[in-house]
Amino acid sequence: MIRVEGLTKVFRRPRTFSGPFGALRTLVTRQYEERTAVDDVSFAIDEGEVVGYLGPNGAGKSTTIKILTGILTPTAGTVRVNGMVPWRDRSANARRVGVVFGQRSQLWWDLPLIESLRLVGSLYDVPAARFDASLRKLRDLLGLDEFLDTPVRQLSLGQRMRGDLAAAVLYEPPLLYLDEPTVGLDVLAKEAVREFIVETNRTGRTTVILTTHDLADVEALCKRIILIDHGKVLFDGAIDALVDQPRRLVVLLESAPEEVRGVSRDDEGRHVFDIHGDLPALIAAISAEHTIRDLSIEEPDLESVIKGIYAR
Numbered sequence: 315m316i317r318v319e320g321l322t323k324v325f326r327r328p329r330t331f332s333g334p335f336g337a338l339r340t341l342v343t344r345q346y347e348e349r350t351a352v353d354d355v356s357f358a359i360d361e362g363e364v365v366g367y368l369g370p371n372g373a374g375k376s377t378t379i380k381i382l383t384g385i386l387t388p389t390a391g392t393v394r395v396n397g398m399v400p401w402r403d404r405s406a407n408a409r410r411v412g413v414v415f416g417q418r419s420q421l422w423w424d425l426p427l428i429e430s431l432r433l434v435g436s437l438y439d440v441p442a443a444r445f446d447a448s449l450r451k452l453r454d455l456l457g458l459d460e461f462l463d464t465p466v467r468q469l470s471l472g473q474r475m476r477g478d479l480a481a482a483v484l485y486e487p488p489l490l491y492l493d494e495p496t497v498g499l500d501v502l503a504k505e506a507v508r509e510f511i512v513e514t515n516r517t518g519r520t521t522v523i524l525t526t527h528d529l530a531d532v533e534a535l536c537k538r539i540i541l542i543d544h545g546k547v548l549f550d551g552a553i554d555a556l557v558d559q560p561r562r563l564v565v566l567l568e569s570a571p572e573e574v575r576g577v578s579r580d581d582e583g584r585h586v587f588d589i590h591g592d593l594p595a596l597i598a599a600i601s602a603e604h605t606i607r608d609l610s611i612e613e614p615d616l617e618s619v620i621k622g623i624y625a626r
């Protein structure tokens with residue numbers, strides 16, 4: 315469904331100068347600086363997958379999504395989405411994808427939600443009968459009835475997000491891009507959004523690409539993640555494989571030696587051991603040679619595993 319090879323995007327922007335006459339100097343010198351936002355990224359996503367596209371701020375996530383939706387043209391590389399080149403076949407591509415940006419709404423601010431949805435229906439040429447059936451299903455799934463006639467600007471964030479999700483799937487696109495769909499929502503609203511995504515993927519075999527900083531979203535929704543930083547792919551694979559790691563014993567020793575039983579001291583002065591067999595025996599062996607000031611056991615969780623990958 316999605317094939318990305320060697321995708322690179324370099325932004326070129328005027329070099330700015332500060333200080334007195336800085337603005338004038340910026341104008342006159344016309345020097346440019348380049349920033350590589352996406353750097354030789356390749357991946358393939360199949361129909362029906364839900365993939366987390368993750369990375370710290372500025373990693374290149376939004377730039378990738380903008381290229382996949384046809385908003386931006388890449389500097390190098392090839393992309394096929396549903397067999398199309400998104401930035402060349404922009405309008406055909408748009409009909410086959412739904413997009414939700416958590417930070418800003420795609421709905422018409424002054425119109426009641428129902429009118430916004432009708433407009434989406436007519437923009438995407440959804441036949442009346444299909445529109446009615448789709449709306450009926452979405453009213454039910456997303457609980458839209460209580461605010462269908464309310465102007466979008468008066469909706470709470472959670473209601474607005476449900477409206478945005480409805481607009482994105484109303485024309486039943488086979489592919490959905492969700493950019494921070496639970497940002498700012500309370501626990502219940504987050505849960506409702508996640509359930510909706512699961513349901514949409516399950517019933518329509520909709521492929522979902524999700525960018526989020528909320529790892530609970532990822533754990534609830536994704537079997538696979540692609541992790542990027544500084545525009546490069548650091549990891550692409552199953553979450554299960556990632557968190558299927560041994561528990562770890564973290565010890566703080568009185569003397570803080572450089573190395574204990576083949577394990578080096580980390581930046582915080584701790585020694586971290588993978589627990590493979592007999593934990594009491596491991597603790598006894600360490601305390602036979604050193605005085606233990608503190609110890610704890612860490613279960614592998616997605617957050618610490620991801621932090622470990624960034625730190626490599």
Ligand SMILES: Nc1ncnc2c1ncn2[C@@H]1O[C@H](COP(=O)(O)OP(=O)(O)OP(=O)(O)O)[C@@H](O)[C@H]1O
Pocket residue numbers: 325326327349350351369370371372373374375376377378
């Ligand atoms: N239009 C632009 N012009 C110049 N530089 C840009 C532009 N858009 C993004 N960048 C730069 O490209 C890099 C990647 O940005 P991008 O928005 O893709 O990151 P992101 O992973 O989506 O981050 P966040 O989690 O903060 O949304 C950043 O260094 C950013 O400053």
